[in-house]
Amino acid sequence: MKKYLRSAWVLAGMTMLSAVLCGELFAGALPDTLQVHQGQTLQFAGLPLSSTQDGAVSAGRTLRAGATYTADVRLLGLFQVKNVRVQVVPARSVVPDGEPFGIKLYTEGVMVVGITDVDTAAGKQSPAAEAGIRKGDILVAINGQTVNSNTEVGERFAGSAGEVCTLSMRRGGMAFQTRLRPRQSVTDGVFKAGLWVRDSTAGIGTVTYFDPQNGVYAGLGHPVCDADTGKVLPLLEGEAVNSTITGVDKGTKGKTGELIGTLADAHLGSLLINGSTGVYGVLTQPRAGKSYPVATRQQVHVGKATMLVTTDEAGPRAYAVCIEQVRYGSGSGEHNMVVRVTDPALISRTGGIVQGMSGSPLLQDGMFIGAVTHVFVNDPEKGYAIFAENMLQTAQTLAERH
Structure with missing residues (x-):
């Protein structure tokens, strides 16, 4: 009997230690501030976490957008992970796109690309x-x-x-x-x-979404950078134009593929921001399509998802992908998620993720969750993605001044 009790105490101690270690791991992975939609309370998809809100929220009162409160996040409802600040934001819906577009960017000043x-x-x-x-x-x-x-x-x-x-x-x-x-x-x-400078660039990317409330569009999910220096090109002015995909250079291990296309003279809209979360502007004509609610980062989880991609003149198609990793605390960068293409049709066509697909929107559980941004050079079926929440935050600054 004593031996049995001793074993039980050892098992209980190991369980407690594991819970503490897991709690510390989650505490490091979670940011100090999270967003929640008006009318909802803080919930985590796919994680063994729950939250206890402060008095006003736990009593069932609905907080308006703009309010903040503190939530006590716990593991398995028992072990405290951390306290987080919660911002209440209005629920938003946008139209995920997936169409290619041409980017013409002219720099503010000129970038030094070589010394001679x-x-x-x-x-x-x-x-x-x-x-x-x-x-x-x-x-x-x-x-x-x-x-x-x-x-x-x-x-x-x-x-x-x-x-x-x-x-x-x-x-x-x-x-x-x-x-x-x-x-x-x-x-x-x-x-x-004795210097070489660059004053403009042009290329092809993918429109991530269109916001019918204000006419703002977002694309790429990452900034337009200079090809020689890797530095973000400072935007003086720019233009979004129509683009047609005419072919695909298939990606393989160690070789980044690309969508091959042409830029047209047809004006789509302005290009007003070239920032860390993508490019943004205002379209001259609304984009047709179904609206999807925008997910907060804690609503995104590991598992099946869908990516909207254009690989030919037929326009966007939905392809199966898997979210393999979610980095909840990774700020506003472009590496919030790791995505793997699982759809045989897309792998056969492109090899996975290729240049020009940056900005392709991701959908999960009926929500718009983000956009693909980069490919893994040694594994073209995998790439990084950015949270939709981060792109919406940048777009809001443009909407407020538009």
């Missing part, structure tokens, strides 16, 4: 390197005059006659100035700074 030498009478010299300029820096102005194109930059340096120029620059979130003296090239006699 100038072949002078005194030998090779690099004015840009001497001035401390790096790849990825943004050149905003020369001698107080703004520059937004390659042509403007070349003309300003060519007309300097070799006099020192004051450059207004940005690096990350920091603004600074530097001084640069252009050198005269013996090849063509032109004064040059």
Whole structure:
């Protein structure tokens, strides 16, 4: 009997220790702030978590959008995980899209994409390197005059006659100035700074959703970055245009595939934000389609889901995928979920996830939960995705000023 009791106590102790460790794991995985829709209480899909709300909510009173309260999150209803701040937000519905679109983006300032030498009478010299300029820096102005194109930059340096120029620059979130003296090239006699810059880009992506309440659309789920530096291109102005998918370069292990398409002149709408959660603008014409409620992050769970993808001229189709991992506490980045394509038809057509599918919307349990953003190069059937909640937060800033 004593041996039995001793074993029971050991088992109970191990159970308690496991619960504590699991609680600590969930505490690290959950963010400090969560959202809940007006009229609902905090619930977690697919997790052994429950919450006890403070007095006003637990008494059954409905809090209006904009209110906040504290919830005590517990594991199996017994073990405290953490207290979280809950924001009450209005329930939203949008139209998931899945159509390809063309992106034309013009930069605010110009991005430095290369540093080079100038072949002078005194030998090779690099004015840009001497001035401390790096790849990825943004050149905003020369001698107080703004520059937004390659042509403007070349003309300003060519007309300097070799006099020192004051450059207004940005690096990350920091603004600074530097001084640069252009050198005269013996090849063509032109004064040059020894740098390559980019002022625009164009490409194909996928429209994630359209909001019929305000005309705002969202796409990509990640920012448009410079191909050479990997830095986010600062947006001066841009345009969304029609695009037609004409073929697929199939993805394989170690090789990223892509949707092949053409850009049309037909104007779809403006491009007003190029940010960490995607690109956003206002469409000139409403998009037809069925509206779906937008899920909060804690409503997303591991399991079956659907992805809307366009791979040919027939338009979007629904394909089966599996949400393999949900990172509830991963902020507003592009890696909130890990998604695997399970639909044989899509794997046969594309190999899985390819370039151009960024922004393809994800649906689960009758809700819009997010969008695919990246592919795993060594496993094209898998990729990352972003929460719909994060995209809606960015879109709201545009809707408020539109």
